[in-house]
Amino acid sequence: MALYKYSHYLTSSTDPRFDPTHQPAAVVAHSGIYKCQGCGREAACKTGDALPPESDHQHTLAQGAALWRLIVAAT
Ligand SMILES: [Zn+2]
Structure with a gap:
């Protein structure tokens, strides 16, 4: 779970860029913190870089595929 200390630095949003999941190694369109939907691992990634590849970490069968x-979002 991503942590923060000062809530005044974060604002809730309904922006649709939070909705889709992305494949491992996909190019990042929006800088920020990404969470793997299978295991909860988090990664900070910036626009134009690749999300962690499939080889970044292992999942059990129950965790399913790594989707970020x-x-x-960083603004
Ligand atoms: Zn994962």
Whole structure:
């Protein structure tokens, strides 16, 4: 779970860029913190870089595929 200390630095948003999941190694369209929907691992990634590749970490069968979702966007 991403942590923060000062809530006044974050604002809730309904922006649709938080909705899709992204494949491992996909090019990042929006800088921020991404969370793997299978295991909860988090990664900070910036626009134009690649999300962590499939080889970044292992999943159990129960965790399914590694799919990344933007959870905190940098503005
Ligand atoms: Zn994962």
